Amino acid sequence: MPRRTDVRLVFQRRLKEARIRCHLSQKELGVQAGLDAFVASARINRYELGVHEPDMGTIARLASALSVPVAYLFADDDRLARMILAFEQLPAIEKDRLLRSMEPGE
Numbered sequence: 612m613p614r615r616t617d618v619r620l621v622f623q624r625r626l627k628e629a630r631i632r633c634h635l636s637q638k639e640l641g642v643q644a645g646l647d648a649f650v651a652s653a654r655i656n657r658y659e660l661g662v663h664e665p666d667m668g669t670i671a672r673l674a675s676a677l678s679v680p681v682a683y684l685f686a687d688d689d690r691l692a693r694m695i696l697a698f699e700q701l702p703a704i705e706k707d708r709l710l711r712s713m714e715p716g717e
Contacts, residue, residue: 616687618685618687619661619664620661621684621685621686621687622658622664622670622684622685623658623659623660623661625683625684625685625686625692626655626658626659626673626677626684627659629677629679629683629684630655630659630677633677633678635676635677636652637651637652637655637656637659638651638652638655639651640655640673640676640677641654641655643676644669644672644673644675644676645672646669658673670684679695679696679699680695680696680699682695683695683696683699
């Protein structure tokens with residue numbers, strides 16, 4: 612049976628990777644996600660370390676600040692995470708074409 616991945620660990624890793632890729636400090640990310648500047652750095656640090664878990668609204672704001680879909684932050688397979696990011700960049704017509712080519716029976 613395949614080993615289950617802890618989604619919390621995936622979120623922590625993806626959050627930090629996306630933040631670093633965007634060249635944002637923990638404080639900058641927190642402020643862009645709507646956190647108070649006084650606590651932004653500590654809160655993001657705690658999210659990345661798994662000390663605290665953000666609620667879904669905060670996760671959505673973090674994803675928006677990082678310009679990634681929420682699904683990216685929870686993708687437990689690196690290839691899937693890359694596909695999510697690549698898919699998000701495509702124009703709608705290309706997304707539809709790609710989906711049709713991947714669906715069974717096509």
